[in-house]
Amino acid sequence: KSAWLQQFVHSFGTEENNEASTFNGAIPQSLMMMNGDLMRQATVAEKGTFLHRVAYHHQWNDRVKIKHLYLAALGRQPTRGEMRQTEQAQRSRTGETVAVLEDVWWALLNSNEFIINH
Amino acid sequence: MNRRHFMKHLAGQSALAGAAGAFAQTMAANAQALKKSGKACILMWMGGGPSTMDIWDLKPGAATGGEFKPIQTAAPGVEICEHMPMTAKIMDKISIIRSMSTREADHNRGRYYMHTGYVPNPNVTHPSYGSVLAKTLGDPTATLPPFVSVGGGSVGPGFLGMGYAPLVVNSNGQIRNIKGFVDQDRLMQRMWLLDGVEKKFIGDRRGGLASDHQSVLKKTLSLMTSNQMEAFRVQQEDPATLERYGEDGFGRGLLMARRLVQEGVPFVEVNYGGWDNHQGIFPTLKDTKLPLIDRGISALVEDLSARGMLENTVVMWMGEFSRTPRINAESGRDHWARAWSVMAGGGSIKGGRAVGTTSADGTSVTSDPYSAEDLMASVCQGLGISLKTTFTSKTGRPMKIANGGKVINELFS
Numbered sequence: 460k461s462a463w464l465q466q467f468v469h470s471f472g473t474e475e476n477n478e479a480s481t482f483n484g485a486i487p488q489s490l491m492m493m494n495g496d497l498m499r500q501a502t503v504a505e506k507g508t509f510l511h512r513v514a515y516h517h518q519w520n521d522r523v524k525i526k527h528l529y530l531a532a533l534g535r536q537p538t539r540g541e542m543r544q545t546e547q548a549q550r551s552r553t554g555e556t557v558a559v560l561e562d563v564w565w566a567l568l569n570s571n572e573f574i575i576n577h
Numbered sequence: 578m579n580r581r582h583f584m585k586h587l588a589g590q591s592a593l594a595g596a597a598g599a600f601a602q603t604m605a606a607n608a609q610a611l612k613k614s615g616k617a618c619i620l621m622w623m624g625g626g627p628s629t630m631d632i633w634d635l636k637p638g639a640a641t642g643g644e645f646k647p648i649q650t651a652a653p654g655v656e657i658c659e660h661m662p663m664t665a666k667i668m669d670k671i672s673i674i675r676s677m678s679t680r681e682a683d684h685n686r687g688r689y690y691m692h693t694g695y696v697p698n699p700n701v702t703h704p705s706y707g708s709v710l711a712k713t714l715g716d717p718t719a720t721l722p723p724f725v726s727v728g729g730g731s732v733g734p735g736f737l738g739m740g741y742a743p744l745v746v747n748s749n750g751q752i753r754n755i756k757g758f759v760d761q762d763r764l765m766q767r768m769w770l771l772d773g774v775e776k777k778f779i780g781d782r783r784g785g786l787a788s789d790h791q792s793v794l795k796k797t798l799s800l801m802t803s804n805q806m807e808a809f810r811v812q813q814e815d816p817a818t819l820e821r822y823g824e825d826g827f828g829r830g831l832l833m834a835r836r837l838v839q840e841g842v843p844f845v846e847v848n849y850g851g852w853d854n855h856q857g858i859f860p861t862l863k864d865t866k867l868p869l870i871d872r873g874i875s876a877l878v879e880d881l882s883a884r885g886m887l888e889n890t891v892v893m894w895m896g897e898f899s900r901t902p903r904i905n906a907e908s909g910r911d912h913w914a915r916a917w918s919v920m921a922g923g924g925s926i927k928g929g930r931a932v933g934t935t936s937a938d939g940t941s942v943t944s945d946p947y948s949a950e951d952l953m954a955s956v957c958q959g960l961g962i963s964l965k966t967t968f969t970s971k972t973g974r975p976m977k978i979a980n981g982g983k984v985i986n987e988l989f990s
Contacts, residue, residue: 487753489793489796494754499758541773548769552766566773570778571779575790
């Protein structure tokens with residue numbers, strides 16, 4: 460994870476030469492995190508990716524899949540509130556389980572917790 | 578989950594934490610009024626160090642005078658280069674300062690110094706013009722960032738924090754990564770999930786960093802979905818205007834600057850480099866660079882004037898230094914900071930002035946020399962910003978807005 464995040468740090472050269480992981484308020488950096496190519500590649504459940512392995516795991520139900528995403532990104536379980544939120548997301552988009560997992564993964568990778576704790 | 582619902586949801590979150598980077602500022606009584614006044618500054622940054630002796634302060638009689646001749650302008654007694662005829666016609670609206678005398682003849686140091694009013698210092702990173710004016714003039718609730726740099730980066734915000742970093746745009750109006758890779762609805766869904774994760778972390782952490790992130794995300798999303806993004810789309814202008822400014826990066830950049838200022842952006846820097854003419858300077862200037870800036874500068878000033886915007890918009894033109902009066906062995910000029918010119922006008926700066934005098938050979942200033950600090954003080958004056966405004970760096974030391982520079986009175990009398 461560290462190595463992957465470093466890619467963001469390097470491809471966005473800051474004037475200050477700060478560690479870009481100390482989130483410092485730049486819109487350009489935010490745009491890159493949200494919309495950049497690296498993020499796009501990382502959040503599509505294509506064959507061979509971690510996300511694909513989780514999304515299409517035969518034995519895991521949705522709750523377990525979500526837990527694995529949280530563990531991988533943040534090193535913790537989702538809270539009850541977070542779990543409720545993802546379940547709500549899945550209910551509102553029945554049949555699109557994989558898409559919802561992609562959305563959760565995107566949210567985790569864009570979160571302050573992930574960025575600051577790397 | 579529609580956008581409005583989500584934005585309201587976010588608005589209920591903890592209030593914006595202080596901007597990244599520690600600062601405090603003391604402001605004059607009219608500071609709040611200043612933010613809504615529509616005052617703005619457009620800086621034309623000529624990277625490389627243009628030879629101002631061949632543009633604004635010609636020495637036709639001197640051995641070092643070069644190939645160009647001066648022409649009369651709309652300002653009585655003020656002559657500029659013959660290859661700037663359109664600018665000559667609007668010299669009554671802008672002014673030149675010919676007595677700039679600075680000490681940084683290195684590109685990086687000169688760039689830093691002219692942008693900040695401070696010499697590089699290992700202990701402090703000073704904020705750029707753009708960042709300072711964005712902080713002083715900008716509306717913190719605005720969607721568009723207060724500092725935009727077109728066609729290249731600028732000098733950064735230093736201790737004012739990355740909230741005042743420039744948004745860098747190319748002259749086609751493209752901002753890197755502005756477009757998301759999922760549709761709007763799905764983006765909203767993602768932002769809602771993200772907000773859920775962030776809330777927990779903000780609750781756990783004491784520091785402002787976690788909620789800074791959230792406030793920037795909100796700003797970023799606003800920017801991505803805003804109608805005001807249209808301001809960057811220069812091609813929406815009518816063909817006559819596009820042609821008048823010039824269909825080149827500089828011309829388009831200036832037109833974009835005007836549009837951004839109309840949308841309330843208080844500072845736009847438009848880059849046009851390639852002025853480091855150590856070789857073959859005269860064909861370069863005559864055939865390429867001067868016609869281009871002549872068209873662009875005059876188009877911008879005429880346009881701002883016609884729209885009644887010039888009285889609220891300071892325009893500046895400068896590089897990091899100028900070039901030697903002496904012509905070198907490769908028919909070029911090298912770096913020279915001891916006597917050079919900048920252009921400034923608009924706001925309450927009076928036009929038609931040529932401030933200061935230089936020696937017959939162009940090597941030295943023969944009147945009061947002016948520094949980057951003095952120029953910055955004058956720009957602040959032109960925008961109605963109090964010179965008592967200070968910012969506090971991370972070390973806790975208060976720093977005056979123009980580093981103690983003195984207003985160039987000849988620009989205002």
